[in-house]
Amino acid sequence: MSNGSAFLGLPAFPGAAREAVGNAQLRHNLRKATHTIRSKRAAVVGELDDWEELRAAGKAVKDHTLRHLDHYLVRLEEAVTAAGGHVHWAADADEANRIVTELVRATGGHDVVKVKSMATQEIGLNEALEAEGIRAYETDLAELIVQLGDDRPSHILVPAIHRNRSEIREIFLREMAAWGEPAPDDLTDEPRVLAEAARRHLRKRFLTAQVAVSGANFMVAETGTLVVVESEGNGRMCLTLPETLISVVGIEKVVPTWQDLAVFLQLLPRSSTGERMNPYTSMWTGVAPSDGPRNFHLVLLDNGRSRVLADEVGRQTLRCIRCSACLNVCPVYERAGGHAYGSVYPGPIGAILTPQLRGTTSELDASLPYASTLCGACYEVCPVAIDIPEVLVHLREQVVEGGGHRAERAAMKAAGWIFADPARLARVQRVAGRARRIVPRRLPGPGAAWTDTRDLPVPPEQSFRDWWAAERGRPTTPRSNP
Amino acid sequence: MRIALFITCFNDTMFPETGKSVVRLLRRLGHEVDFPYAQTCCGQMHFNTGYRNEARGIARSFVETFAPYDAVVTPSGSCAAMVREQYPVLVGGAAPATAAGFAEAVGAVAPRVYELSEFLVDVLRVRDVGASFPHTVAYHPTCHSLRSLGVGDRPLRLLRAVRGLRLVALPRADECCGFGGTFAVKNAETSAAMGRDKAAAVLESGAQVLCAGDNSCLMHIGGVMSRQHAGVRVMHLADILASTGPHPELDTFPSGDLAAR
Ligand code: SF4
Numbered sequence: 001m002s003n004g005s006a007f008l009g010l011p012a013f014p015g016a017a018r019e020a021v022g023n024a025q026l027r028h029n030l031r032k033a034t035h036t037i038r039s040k041r042a043a044v045v046g047e048l049d050d051w052e053e054l055r056a057a058g059k060a061v062k063d064h065t066l067r068h069l070d071h072y073l074v075r076l077e078e079a080v081t082a083a084g085g086h087v088h089w090a091a092d093a094d095e096a097n098r099i100v101t102e103l104v105r106a107t108g109g110h111d112v113v114k115v116k117s118m119a120t121q122e123i124g125l126n127e128a129l130e131a132e133g134i135r136a137y138e139t140d141l142a143e144l145i146v147q148l149g150d151d152r153p154s155h156i157l158v159p160a161i162h163r164n165r166s167e168i169r170e171i172f173l174r175e176m177a178a179w180g181e182p183a184p185d186d187l188t189d190e191p192r193v194l195a196e197a198a199r200r201h202l203r204k205r206f207l208t209a210q211v212a213v214s215g216a217n218f219m220v221a222e223t224g225t226l227v228v229v230e231s232e233g234n235g236r237m238c239l240t241l242p243e244t245l246i247s248v249v250g251i252e253k254v255v256p257t258w259q260d261l262a263v264f265l266q267l268l269p270r271s272s273t274g275e276r277m278n279p280y281t282s283m284w285t286g287v288a289p290s291d292g293p294r295n296f297h298l299v300l301l302d303n304g305r306s307r308v309l310a311d312e313v314g315r316q317t318l319r320c321i322r323c324s325a326c327l328n329v330c331p332v333y334e335r336a337g338g339h340a341y342g343s344v345y346p347g348p349i350g351a352i353l354t355p356q357l358r359g360t361t362s363e364l365d366a367s368l369p370y371a372s373t374l375c376g377a378c379y380e381v382c383p384v385a386i387d388i389p390e391v392l393v394h395l396r397e398q399v400v401e402g403g404g405h406r407a408e409r410a411a412m413k414a415a416g417w418i419f420a421d422p423a424r425l426a427r428v429q430r431v432a433g434r435a436r437r438i439v440p441r442r443l444p445g446p447g448a449a450w451t452d453t454r455d456l457p458v459p460p461e462q463s464f465r466d467w468w469a470a471e472r473g474r475p476t477t478p479r480s481n482p
Numbered sequence: 483m484r485i486a487l488f489i490t491c492f493n494d495t496m497f498p499e500t501g502k503s504v505v506r507l508l509r510r511l512g513h514e515v516d517f518p519y520a521q522t523c524c525g526q527m528h529f530n531t532g533y534r535n536e537a538r539g540i541a542r543s544f545v546e547t548f549a550p551y552d553a554v555v556t557p558s559g560s561c562a563a564m565v566r567e568q569y570p571v572l573v574g575g576a577a578p579a580t581a582a583g584f585a586e587a588v589g590a591v592a593p594r595v596y597e598l599s600e601f602l603v604d605v606l607r608v609r610d611v612g613a614s615f616p617h618t619v620a621y622h623p624t625c626h627s628l629r630s631l632g633v634g635d636r637p638l639r640l641l642r643a644v645r646g647l648r649l650v651a652l653p654r655a656d657e658c659c660g661f662g663g664t665f666a667v668k669n670a671e672t673s674a675a676m677g678r679d680k681a682a683a684v685l686e687s688g689a690q691v692l693c694a695g696d697n698s699c700l701m702h703i704g705g706v707m708s709r710q711h712a713g714v715r716v717m718h719l720a721d722i723l724a725s726t727g728p729h730p731e732l733d734t735f736p737s738g739d740l741a742a743r
Contacts, residue, residue: 014672335672369670372662372665373663375564390571400531416540422545449666450667453673455704455709464517
């Protein structure tokens with residue numbers, strides 16, 4: 001899969017994370033932001049007695065849809081077409097980018113406004129359009145900050161979570177003029193003032209844009225309706241004002257019916273922003289003669305998803321509704337920050353989705369399944385019950401089978417050999433016990449990864465096994481129950 | 483009831499005292515415990531790092547070794563979770579010729595494996611184990627005890643019944659300490675950062691001793707605190723429950739003034 005060029009050639013997770021861990025300001029920003037959303041989520045989820053049932057329903061709907069994905073996609077296509085929309089199928093990022101570029105070109109326009117969309121970031125659409133002389137303007141506040149700062153997103157819901165308000169003020173003052181309406185000279189770092197500056201900056205853009213590009217949170221197969229949930233109203237502007245609307249949506253976003261949709265409209269806001277109901281929920285079905293865009297194109301994106309679907313353990317990843325609850329509770333994300341994950345999908349979901357979409361051939365992608373302690377906090381909050389630790393372990397297996405980690409493999413083999421025979425284990429323990437006095441406080445080589453920051457306990461003189469044998473004589477295993 | 487102790491390879495090698503504590507504790511409660519010598523490891527490290535076939539081989543010997551017992555008690559939440567939660571998963575990929583036998587053995591043995599606090603509370607139905615430990619203790623619920631096994635407040639119930647023990651709350655207790663097996667080495671900086679935050683929470687609690695049901699996590703948190711000269715000790719739940727009086731060496735580590743440094 002081709003990929004947002006901003007993410008090419010990044011270092012593997014541990015190295016990138018090391019940098020973030022050392023950045024006290026970043027860690028402070030992240031901790032504060034994730035803990036705030038975390039507690040909001042916990043409070044509104046705690047209000048519902050039937051949360052677990054809702055969660056099970058969300059999982060069941062997604063599993064059913066994925067099992068019959070071909071069927072529902074064809075139904076969706078029929079319904080969208082019947083409502084006056086056009087459906088395009090894109091096997092990969094290049095094809096999707098090509099389709100969108102041609103559609104924009106056909107309108108004669110050179111500017112597009114964008115609704116925040118993970119799928120278009122995944123395929124690197126902005127960069128692809130740029131290369132063809134078309135400028136894409138992000139209209140979500142946080143995406144705007146990222147775009148103006150020539151930066152990369154670090155959170156699914158709050159892409160600029162790594163920035164604090166004084167940094168945002170600086171970016172606005174420095175960059176806004178080059179993209180349109182400049183920031184006022186007396187700009188302060190008050191959130192209200194910053195939001196107002198963004199609103200003014202975007203207003204003219206909305207009113208003059210001919211083409212909008214969006215993603216979608218859901219697509220309802222029975223009526224061909226697309227759904228975008230957002231909280232700023234910028235999405236509503238993009239989806240209703242321009243003549244042409246192009247939506248690039250991953251094929252896993254389809255749900256069969258409106259009744260199914262109702263489940264997710266309850267799960268998503270509570271998990272995502274910690275709100276009971278989402279502020280702006282826009283829905284559209286093809287085109288309407290006197291309202292909204294004249295032309296509507298839906299680009300259905302595969303880009304590796306069919307391959308994920310074929311994997312029995314990995315396919316649960318496609319249930320994801322991108323709520324970002326897993327990021328907000330993840331202790332690793334909190335310290336390492338979103339950029340370390342090297343893709344538009346950071347945090348626990350990124351650690352399982354990116355290696356499945358891109359494969360594990362690059363060092364970065366092969367390091368992602370290990371970017372977790374398997375503490376299980378993500379699984380606990382996931383509104384569609386994706387067992388992220390299970391998928392992580394499954395992907396580690398793939399990395400190992402792919403021939404990675406030669407030294408580790410040798411060590412694991414050796415350990416397996418020792419564990420195969422208790423007498424062997426006992427001999428190793430005795431050697432360790434005898435060497436206890438000569439173990440240095442700081443180990444060289446790979447052991448330094450431990451002792452650089454932590455003291456190592458001294459091995460005991462006698463293992464438990466030897467103590468028991470000395471105490472009781474070597475016990476025999478009793479025979480099985482009669 | 484025939485009770486077997488699964489010491490775990492890690493405790494066997496590094497923390498034998500914890501195993502001795504389990505034996506002493508159970509004997510005090512009137513139960514003999516056996517140590518089947520053929521035991522080695524549960525296979526968790528192999529499984530979690532992606533070496534499923536090796537893990538399956540280890541799991542096979544585990545179920546064979548412990549099949550004769552009515553109950554298996556282990557002083558490790560994460561190893562108990564490995565056996566109870568992941569052995570059934572390992573059955574999935576077993577070679578057809580041996581799959582049925584392995585599945586049956588796992589079905590018979592895995593549900594009888596208990597983490598120490600589960601064994602005491604659910605099987606022996608005790609709360610007061612007759613221990614005395616006149617020190618200030620904070621309890622860290624390790625992730626696998628908390629989320630995979632769901633031991634809930636069993637360890638706290640046991641600790642509350644210990645004579646002289648003052649239990650203090652650990653701030654942000656449910657946050658992972660950052661150990662995570664090979665994670666501690668593969669992502670050493672992130673792991674250490676998490677460990678330092680956990681250590682800070684321990685100091686905030688004012689405890690003299692941090693207690694948990696897994697020596698692996700304690701080795702990590704204890705290693706961080708020892709490097710910081712934090713003056714707080716780490717002790718396994720079994721070691722506290724086996725204790726019958728004060729530990730004078732703990733009083734030479736007043737935590738308060740060090741916490742303020
Ligand atoms: S994996 Fe689950 S918790 Fe994480 S973003 Fe997706 S739906 Fe939300």
